Amino acid sequence: xxxxxxxxxxxxxxxxxxxxxxxxxxxxxxxxxxxxxxxxxxxxxxxxxxxxxxxxxxxxxxxxxxxxxxxxxxxxxxxxxxxxxxxxxxxxxxxxxxxxxxxxxxxxxxxxxxxxxxxxxxxxxxxxxxxxxxxxxxxxxxxxxx
Numbered sequence: 001x002x003x004x005x006x007x008x009x010x011x012x013x014x015x016x017x018x019x020x021x022x023x024x025x026x027x028x029x030x031x032x033x034x035x036x037x038x039x040x041x042x043x044x045x046x047x048x049x050x051x052x053x054x055x056x057x058x059x060x061x062x063x064x065x066x067x068x069x070x071x072x073x074x075x076x077x078x079x080x081x082x083x084x085x086x087x088x089x090x091x092x093x094x095x096x097x098x099x100x101x102x103x104x105x106x107x108x109x110x111x112x113x114x115x116x117x118x119x120x121x122x123x124x125x126x127x128x129x130x131x132x133x134x135x136x137x138x139x140x141x142x143x144x145x146x
Contacts, residue, residue, distance in 0.1 A: 004131070008124035015142045019049030020123035023131035031055055031120040031129065038062040041070065041119070048121040049137045056119045065092070071114030 008021050022045055035055045040063045044054045058072040067073040068084060075081050085101055088094050095101040124134060136146060 004127065005125040011136075015136075015138065015145055017136070017138055017142060019046070019137040020051065020125060022048040022135040022137065023122050023124045023127035023129070023133075024135065025120050025129050025132045026114060027118045027120055027129075028116065030057070030118050036060055041066040044121050045135055046137065048123055049135075051123055051126070053120070053122040053126060056121070057117065058115055069111070070119060071111045071117070073115070074111070074113070 004023070011017065011021060032053065032055045036059070037054075038060055039054055039056045041056055041061070042063070044056055048054055056066070056070070058067070061067055061070070061072055065084065065088060068075055075084060085098060089096075089098055089101055095104070120129065122129075124131070136143070138146070
């Protein structure tokens with residue numbers, strides 16, 4: 001654990017990162033025992049980069065899209081899927097067209113069932129768990145150097 005904490009500090013300094021790298025793991029048991037604050041995953045990533053340790057699960061997730069992408073809910077109802085697609089294409093504008101979204105969905109593997117899982121986000125230097133992934137919040141130049 002100490003090694004990953006040192007890596008975080010070295011990378012922040014070397015790349016002149018404004019935010020800490022964010023360590024993320026999907027756990028079967030709660031990491032934070034009394035965490036119930038409503039959370040959006042995109043905001044949680046930024047807040048963790050600024051120093052907070054957060055936990056996102058099915059009950060405190062405040063993002064409809066994350067409910068699907070993180071595997072908290074499975075949307076089999078076509079009306080609900082249409083609403084999700086409309087929100088992603090016309091609302092958030094994450095895709096330029098429904099066709100490009102459909103191509104991505106066709107290529108995706110089936111999402112895991114994470115209805116009872118907990119996603120823990122922490123600045124890498126504070127993480128007391130082995131991260132399954134690390135997200136770097138950076139600009140294009142810093143990403144290129146990575």
